[in-house]
Amino acid sequence: MRSPELCAGDIQAHIPGISDVAFIDRGGQKAVFACAIGGYRYALKLLCAEVDETEVAADATERAIREVATLRECQTPHLVQLGPYELTPVEIHGRAYLYFTEELVDGEDLRSVLRTGPLEAVAVARLGHEVSSAIGCLWEKRRIHRDVKPANIMRRRADGSFVLLDVGLVFDLDETSLTLTGYIPGTLPYLSPERTDLSRKREIDFRSDLFSLGIVMYEALTCVHPFRQGASSSDEVLANILTGVPPPPSQVRSSATDLLDPAIMQLLAKRPHLRFRTVERFQAALAETGLLQE
């Protein structure tokens, strides 16, 4: 199934109560538009609702249902918030679609931010604290994000805080798996070692997201991916994730503080039992660095 190929005009013409629609992005299964509802800006996500020749459309619908449920249940300023429209059917040009709205974060995604250089240590500590809050909030509902990466983290323009986006790959340990057999959802350079073992899918917990956050923090501090160094193929990146031990961030970028080295390196431990056993313990380790500001 492909994401809908509709234009902003199609959306504005068929979905009531919205205005100022603008195309943002098109992913594998969803198209994303910006729009205004009641004077506020939101992101509108649209996906095909028809079950066509594949099972993927049904899968995408199930994912969207789960995404909306997750957004509804997990309330933290560091996880994108659900907008006024929950999952709603609409027919456009004779085809059935589903859409929902969520907060449109005014800011820049971390991938773009890092193109201009690394973050200061204080900002990296804040990034770790805030994104881990989102991970912890998801885990309170027995959910795992599974796609923590710079492109899914926004820095708000207004106050510099960080928001975790795109819970479309969230895994609910208490629900049926939506992933096709043999397919590992997520983004390879940010996978935790245990995520590569499909037989352990139900044993995975929030510590997998913490591993991905460790990669993000490492990158944010150094502009270097800890497992891409020296790798020329995705297989080598995967091998590095499974067995490679990167140098501490402060050894990669001499101007980076070493205060964050212990916490980041613990996040990057190969086994979950060697990471932090709660989000709060990770945040306490960040607080001990003295880098977290009130």
Next chain:
Amino acid sequence: MPILVQHGWGRTNKLDEALGADLASGAILSPRDETPDGMAQLVAQLRGSYPQATLLFDPQFYAATIPQARDRHLPSYPYYRPLLSRSEFGLSAIRALVPPVLNYQANLDLSRIIAPTIALDDMSDRWSQIAIYLCQESVDCHAALQAAPPLLLSVVVSENALATGRGLDDFLDEITALNCHGFYIIVERSQSYAQRFDDRRLAALMYMVHVLGHVNRFEVIVGYTDLAGMLLRAAGAHAWACGWSQSLRQFSRTRFRPVTGGRRARERYTSLPLLNSVLLSEVDACQQAQVLNRVLSGSPYDQQIEQADTPLGANWQKEVSALHHWWVLAALEATASRGNVNQRLAACSAAISRARGVYAMLGQAGIRLAPPSDSGHLDDWRNAIDAFTKSVG
């Protein structure tokens, strides 16, 4: 001082003496060896006499799977059900088994509540999953208890299960995700009483303790450690426990199995310089070779030996021997508890090196100590430290 008395058969006044002499900070109580009424009285008496003591109650649920277990008073406890087979550990059964164990302890004036478990011979088999279910159910059940002491989940594992390390990482991944205060760990030894401990197994145990106690900051109490507890303390254990007899210093399920004969253990002397316990006859040989002072521990109880004509003729009674043993543990505790993990292990290594030197000196004096009094354990411990250090980087 994080040394606990491992309570068992033949208590007399040993518990009181150990706590009264400040050689231990508390006790792990054994229901097998006290009636329920006697246990309630014992807890009340200890709590009254030693308000700050750490008092734990090992529910010894692991004995329930041993056929014809020599479980003494255990069947008179309301939570205990003997002769449980694997088929009786379904999820709904576990939900019924756990609450009585926790509720019983909640009604005693204990410092912690210890969850029920079963003994594991393999950390990746069906029994290990049952053990994890028991842990999970205990966490849920404990959360519903009002004002209960903190929960320690228990892990009872044979040292054979630690031999290959198979399943250990997966097991640790699972139990570190559980929301509890800490863990009570017992390792079943596969040989008769000796300080020797297969280095790979000991290193794996050190790793387990380190991951739980140091990396994940759980409170870790290791039971039946004997002298090797020094290494576990250095690796991250918060407390270690040891009893007054050989069967209470190292754990074996044979203690719960029908008696098949055996003889009374000969009296031994715990030598701090040797990091071992040796027969009184061997201490005698040291006196004859005029190297007695090199093997004596320096405890106040040594005078019983020093003032006797010969060590063999000393009035080295069980009670004195037990108090002396705890005194040695306290000295090892001082060695193994200062500084960070690396510094603690370095201190342990130094103690091992010194002990090697004493053994070498004894050899030069013509004294050949036979197993288990020989120095074999020092190699085991040294290799275990190396393997452990390598495993944690």
